[in-house]
Amino acid sequence: xxxxxxxxxxxxxxxxxxxxxxxxxxxxxxxxxxxxxxxxxxxxxxxxxxxxxxxxxxxxxxxxxxxxxxxxxxxxxxxxxxxxxxxxxxxxxxxxxxxxxxxxxxxxxxxxxxxxxxxxxxxxxxxxxxxxxxxxxxxxxxxxxxxxxxxxxxxxxxxxxxxxxxxxxxxxxxxxxxxxxxxxxxxxxxxxxxxxxxxxxxxxxxxxxxxxxxxxxxxxxxxxxxxxxxxxxxxxxxxxxxxxxxxxxxxxxxxxxxxxxx
Numbered sequence: 001x002x003x004x005x006x007x008x009x010x011x012x013x014x015x016x017x018x019x020x021x022x023x024x025x026x027x028x029x030x031x032x033x034x035x036x037x038x039x040x041x042x043x044x045x046x047x048x049x050x051x052x053x054x055x056x057x058x059x060x061x062x063x064x065x066x067x068x069x070x071x072x073x074x075x076x077x078x079x080x081x082x083x084x085x086x087x088x089x090x091x092x093x094x095x096x097x098x099x100x101x102x103x104x105x106x107x108x109x110x111x112x113x114x115x116x117x118x119x120x121x122x123x124x125x126x127x128x129x130x131x132x133x134x135x136x137x138x139x140x141x142x143x144x145x146x147x148x149x150x151x152x153x154x155x156x157x158x159x160x161x162x163x164x165x166x167x168x169x170x171x172x173x174x175x176x177x178x179x180x181x182x183x184x185x186x187x188x189x190x191x192x193x194x195x196x197x198x199x200x201x202x203x204x205x206x207x208x209x210x211x212x213x214x215x216x217x218x219x220x221x222x223x224x225x226x227x228x229x230x231x232x233x234x235x236x237x238x239x240x241x242x243x244x245x246x247x248x249x250x251x252x253x254x255x256x257x258x259x260x261x262x
Contacts, residue, residue, distance in 0.1 A: 002200035002207075003192070009199075013192065024174055025092050031179060038178045038189070042093035043242055046177065047249065050260035053183065055176035057194040059234040061241070062171045066160035066229050069094055069171075070136040072119060073128035075153040079105045086115040086122035086129045093173055094132055097163055097245070099254045104166060119146075123154075130159070134215055137225065141217070167248070169241040175234060197232050 003009040004019060020036070028045030030036035031052060038055070046052055062069075069091075073082060079102070087095055095112065102110050115122050115129070119139050122129035131139055139146075143156065160171035176193055200207065208223035215222070231238070239262050249255035 001196060002203060003196035006199075006203075009195075013196075016192075023090055025090065028092075028177075031177060034179065036179075037182050038176060040174050041177045042091055042174050043172055043245065044093040044096045044249070044255055046175075046260055047246060047255040047258045049177075050258060051180060052177040052260065053180060054234075054260075054262065055178055055193060056190050057234055058176050058197050058232060059172055059238050060174040061231045061234075061238050062160040062173070062229055063231050063237075064161055064164050065158045066171060067140060067158060067225060068133050068136045068229070069159040069173075070131050070139060071098065071128060071157040071159055071162070072123070072131065072139065073155050073157070074123070075155050077127045079157075080107045082107060082110050082127045084111050084113055084126040084128075086126035087112045088117045088130055088132045088135070089114045090117065091132050091173070094130065094159060096249055096254050097159060097171065098130060100245075100248050100252050101159075101162060101166060103252050120150075134217065137217055137221060141221065167244060169244045170231065170238055172238050172241045172245065175242075201232065 004013050004017065020030075022030070024040060024042045025045075027036065027039035028041040028049070031039045031041060032045075032049050040060070041052070046054070073079070085098075087098070099112070102108060113126055115125070117131055117133070117135040119129055119131055119135065122131070140156065143154075147153065163169065163171045178189065182189060204223060204227050207226060208219045211217075211222050212219035242262055246255070246258040250257045
């Protein structure tokens with residue numbers, strides 16, 4: 001979103017786009033309801049709304065470790081022994097990936113319990129937890145301190161790394177999607193988002209400094225996350241990753257068959 005928030009292009013883009021900020025799951029709901037034209041949506045939402053068009057060029061993905069998607073379990077519970085899993089409700093796609101993986105781990109019966117992103121509270125009510133985004137990055141930084149406080153051994157699984165190990169595919173989280181009537185300005189729209197992505201990648205240092213003042217995360221943590229953990233280009237490997245995800249999600253009964261185009 002660099003160009004949409006910073007000069008010299010923010011003013012011009014503001015004349016063509018009105019930006020509303022919300023969770024990715026809410027973006028998908030707004031597109032489905034027809035109250036938004038374009039949204040950064042979790043890819044699982046596309047299976048329920050196949051008429052949405054994927055804007056070429058940009059994605060939120062990871063080729064291996066992502067660090068912001070964690071499955072945390074008590075050391076005494078193996079993956080196949082987990083009975084209850086407290087899951088952050090912020091990302092439907094991550095939950096879909098997790099359901100596929102638990103089936104492959106021989107534990108299709110694990111019960112997912114919706115929960116707010118508080119690791120301690122989640123583990124008070126379940127055998128394991130899925131934490132997403134900033135709370136996951138914080139959980140990694142606080143891992144040693146938490147063990148001292150609770151005297152409890154936990155195992156931290158990076159979900160994107162587990163997916164890559166299991167399937168050989170990148171973990172694709174989200175894409176820009178648009179309603180069909182956006183095709184009238186398709187080339188301009190795609191160019192705007194690709195340009196903004198590229199300018200953001202050229203300003204990682206500025207972004208790390210900016211967001212370290214907004215989040216309880218160290219600047220070096222944000223820099224590493226933005227430059228090493230997230231992959232932003234919707235390339236052939238990511239498209240194959242999406243195809244694999246949709247195929248496996250359908251086979252596992254996690255999502256309906258995806259009827260759209262990739």
